[in-house]
Amino acid sequence: MSGRTVAIIGRKVWLLENGSGAPLLYLHGFADVHSVKEGWLPFHEQLAKSARVIAPAHPGCAQSDENKDIDMIEDVVFHYLEVLDALEIDKFDLVGHCLGGWIAAELAARHPEKIRKLVLIGASGLFVEGALIGDIFMNAQPEFGSSYATLREMLFSNANQANALEMFPDGKGELEDEVRRYQMLRLSSRIGFKPPYFYNRPLRNRLHRITSPTLVIWGEKDGFVPRSHGETYAKLIPNSSELKIIPGAGHSAHAEKPEETAKLVSDFLAK
Amino acid sequence: MKPVQLFCWHFMAYPYLDKDFDKSGHSGWVTVPNKLWDNDKARGLYQEYIGQLALADELGFDGMVLNEHHQNIYGLMPSPNLIASALTQCTSRGKIVILGNLLPLHLNPMRVAEEYAMLDQMSNGRLIAGFAPGGGPETFNYDVPSANTREKFWEAADLIVRSWTDDGPFAHEGRYFPLRYVNLWPKPLQKPFPPVWIPGSRSPATMTEVAKRGYCYFLSSRSHGGETHRAQQEFAQVLEKHGDKYHPFRFGILMSTYVAETDRQAREECEEGVWYFLKNCLKGHLRKEGRQLTYGPGVPYIPAAAWREYMKGYTPGRKLLGDVENWEELEASQSIIVGSAETVAARIGALIEKAKVGNLLIQFQLGNMPDHLARKSMKLFAEKVAPILRHNSSIQFAKEYPGINVEQSAQAVH
Numbered sequence: 085m086s087g088r089t090v091a092i093i094g095r096k097v098w099l100l101e102n103g104s105g106a107p108l109l110y111l112h113g114f115a116d117v118h119s120v121k122e123g124w125l126p127f128h129e130q131l132a133k134s135a136r137v138i139a140p141a142h143p144g145c146a147q148s149d150e151n152k153d154i155d156m157i158e159d160v161v162f163h164y165l166e167v168l169d170a171l172e173i174d175k176f177d178l179v180g181h182c183l184g185g186w187i188a189a190e191l192a193a194r195h196p197e198k199i200r201k202l203v204l205i206g207a208s209g210l211f212v213e214g215a216l217i218g219d220i221f222m223n224a225q226p227e228f229g230s231s232y233a234t235l236r237e238m239l240f241s242n243a244n245q246a247n248a249l250e251m252f253p254d255g256k257g258e259l260e261d262e263v264r265r266y267q268m269l270r271l272s273s274r275i276g277f278k279p280p281y282f283y284n285r286p287l288r289n290r291l292h293r294i295t296s297p298t299l300v301i302w303g304e305k306d307g308f309v310p311r312s313h314g315e316t317y318a319k320l321i322p323n324s325s326e327l328k329i330i331p332g333a334g335h336s337a338h339a340e341k342p343e344e345t346a347k348l349v350s351d352f353l354a355k
Numbered sequence: 356m357k358p359v360q361l362f363c364w365h366f367m368a369y370p371y372l373d374k375d376f377d378k379s380g381h382s383g384w385v386t387v388p389n390k391l392w393d394n395d396k397a398r399g400l401y402q403e404y405i406g407q408l409a410l411a412d413e414l415g416f417d418g419m420v421l422n423e424h425h426q427n428i429y430g431l432m433p434s435p436n437l438i439a440s441a442l443t444q445c446t447s448r449g450k451i452v453i454l455g456n457l458l459p460l461h462l463n464p465m466r467v468a469e470e471y472a473m474l475d476q477m478s479n480g481r482l483i484a485g486f487a488p489g490g491g492p493e494t495f496n497y498d499v500p501s502a503n504t505r506e507k508f509w510e511a512a513d514l515i516v517r518s519w520t521d522d523g524p525f526a527h528e529g530r531y532f533p534l535r536y537v538n539l540w541p542k543p544l545q546k547p548f549p550p551v552w553i554p555g556s557r558s559p560a561t562m563t564e565v566a567k568r569g570y571c572y573f574l575s576s577r578s579h580g581g582e583t584h585r586a587q588q589e590f591a592q593v594l595e596k597h598g599d600k601y602h603p604f605r606f607g608i609l610m611s612t613y614v615a616e617t618d619r620q621a622r623e624e625c626e627e628g629v630w631y632f633l634k635n636c637l638k639g640h641l642r643k644e645g646r647q648l649t650y651g652p653g654v655p656y657i658p659a660a661a662w663r664e665y666m667k668g669y670t671p672g673r674k675l676l677g678d679v680e681n682w683e684e685l686e687a688s689q690s691i692i693v694g695s696a697e698t699v700a701a702r703i704g705a706l707i708e709k710a711k712v713g714n715l716l717i718q719f720q721l722g723n724m725p726d727h728l729a730r731k732s733m734k735l736f737a738e739k740v741a742p743i744l745r746h747n748s749s750i751q752f753a754k755e756y757p758g759i760n761v762e763q764s765a766q767a768v769h
Contacts, residue, residue: 144659152503222495222646224653229643229678230671255671259663262652266662270502270655277500 098147103132113182115336130346208282241334303333356753358745363411370723382639414737418450455485464511475543603713631722642677696739
């Protein structure tokens with residue numbers, strides 16, 4: 085694992101890199117690298133066996149500078165165009181989870197020519213009538229003074245499983261982990277609170293512009309982004325396979341079933 | 356020297372919840388089911404509450420204080436300006452303090468500028484204009500993204516004051532509220548503009564912004580142990596840093612009281628209302644039971660560095676005001692001061708003496724306290740407590756702050 089800072093238009097972007105091979109840009113979600121733990125999860129290490137995995141921390145997350153000019157998802161897309169220029173990558177595989185999946189879909193709809201293959205895991209970003217994305221902000225407020233059980237329930241298949249408790253402990257966790265969780269919520273609040281929640285209505289009608297082969301993966305028991313969102317992505321992205329369900333996993337399929345999820349992704353990218 | 360200013364604060368709680376509401380598991384905020392609203396009982400409630408505020412004016416309180424809350428049983432004033440409007444017509448001398456309009460909830464801050472200007476005219480210059488950013492619950496009620504709330508808040512506050520003072524029309528080239536033609540009609544009556552009060556909970560950033568602009572700082576946290584004194588000292592230091600000097604009328608606090616003929620009678624008469632307030636109204640706000648909406652990582656409105664500092668001192672599961680388990684703990688918190696006139700005068704007097712606070716914002720009606728008890732307590736306070744506090748504080752302030760001109764530039768013209 086190695087971390088470094090990239091400079092873009094006066095701001096620092098913190099990123100981790102691992103592995104060698106074709107570039108794979110990974111955009112993180114909540115139970116993820118940069119959002120809870122400093123380093124990689126087993127899922128990313130698995131991916132790095134066959135690719136050069138590059139995971140930038142979103143603006144304001146981990147050691148990346150905050151950008152107060154971010155008001156909407158569009159601003160984050162332009163941020164990543166700057167990051168790609170700085171990294172001098174013009175064609176790459178793009179994998180995103182949750183909020184990172186939303187950014188990936190927006191990026192792919194605008195610049196299909198840059199994306200070799202696209203993978204969305206539990207991606208937010210779509211408006212699907214009657215299937216609201218969950219309120220992660222409400223659930224990030226403690227119950228009974230110290231419980232984050234409903235937050236874990238939203239992000240995992242089981243609120244009391246070991247890695248859920250490790251990433252989102254009750255009470256107070258390690259100080260820097262607490263700060264990383266907070267930073268991710270703060271960025272999310274900029275782009276995911278209005279319109280409520282975590283979607284961009286026009287995205288749906290732009291998905292047809294995506295040209296890359298696409299794989300959409302969903303945890304069987306996603307309690308945050310309803311499965312119908314995955315079905316919609318898979319249906320409206322022209323070159324997408326059918327929605328792949330990870331049995332027994334919740335919203336954070338990559339964290340709950342790392343081997344299985346990573347194998348699906350790696351096999352798809354290798355094809 | 357001007358004595359301590361005594362204001363009558365009202366939340367306008369919903370007082371008709373069932374006795375077992377606390378056990379039902381509902382929060383008192385945001386998601387509290389509105390099927391609990393009972394028109395048969397609630398008919399006339401606003402009239403009753405407005406009547407209590409009008410009584411405060413008759414009794415010689417220095418003003419009446421209103422506040423904005425949404426979707427809860429804690430405070431039924433989504434629009435305090437409507438209540439203020441009624442007060443302009445049924446009171447004649449006390450200040451009307453709105454503390455405050457929650458600026459980030461308004462699509463256009465000019466609406467607040469206009470309504471405050473109207474209220475200042477309608478009240479013959481009695482408005483004290485409070486601006487507040489709103490807290491956790493409002494984030495959820497009105498879908499206000501947290502990360503830029505503070506920037507939005509200060510842009511709106513500055514725009515409103517500028518619209519009161521600068522000749523229009525002018526263009527406001529703001530980040531959040533750009534406006535081509537700012538040209539306020541009517542203008543407020545008070546010159547250069549109504550006094551501005553801003554609430555805070557000891558965040559240095561808020562104190563600094565308040566100090567820079569010469570406004571009054573109001574401490575919104577309700578426990579008055581050592582914290583009030585510390586807040587006063589911190590604010591005084593911030594003022595010094597900005598070339599200004601602290602005096603008691605730059606600072607206000609919120610507290611609650613109940614006065615009766617004896618200590619024992621006071622407790623007996625108010626206890627039901629007190630527990631209703633603590634257990635029901637604070638549930639979801641300053642209480643561990645249920646979900647705590649007011650402050651937490653789900654409403655990330657302070658920068659990450661400030662959150663890191665906050666977390667260093669944070670003890671999960673710590674007791675909040677609504678978690679007090681018995682009367683003794685409540686007494687120790689000094690948030691709700693209950694007793695005979697002598698007891699209350701002594702305890703509030705000690706608080707003023709230590710915290711050097713010139714604006715006391717006092718809640719009399721607590722939870723489901725019936726009208727006749729709230730009125731009796733207010734009357735006893737006005738007749739027996741207020742004169743002592745006024746007398747002692749004017750001596751104290753004259754001694755401790757000699758030569759300071761406490762009249763704010765923006766005082767009433769009448």
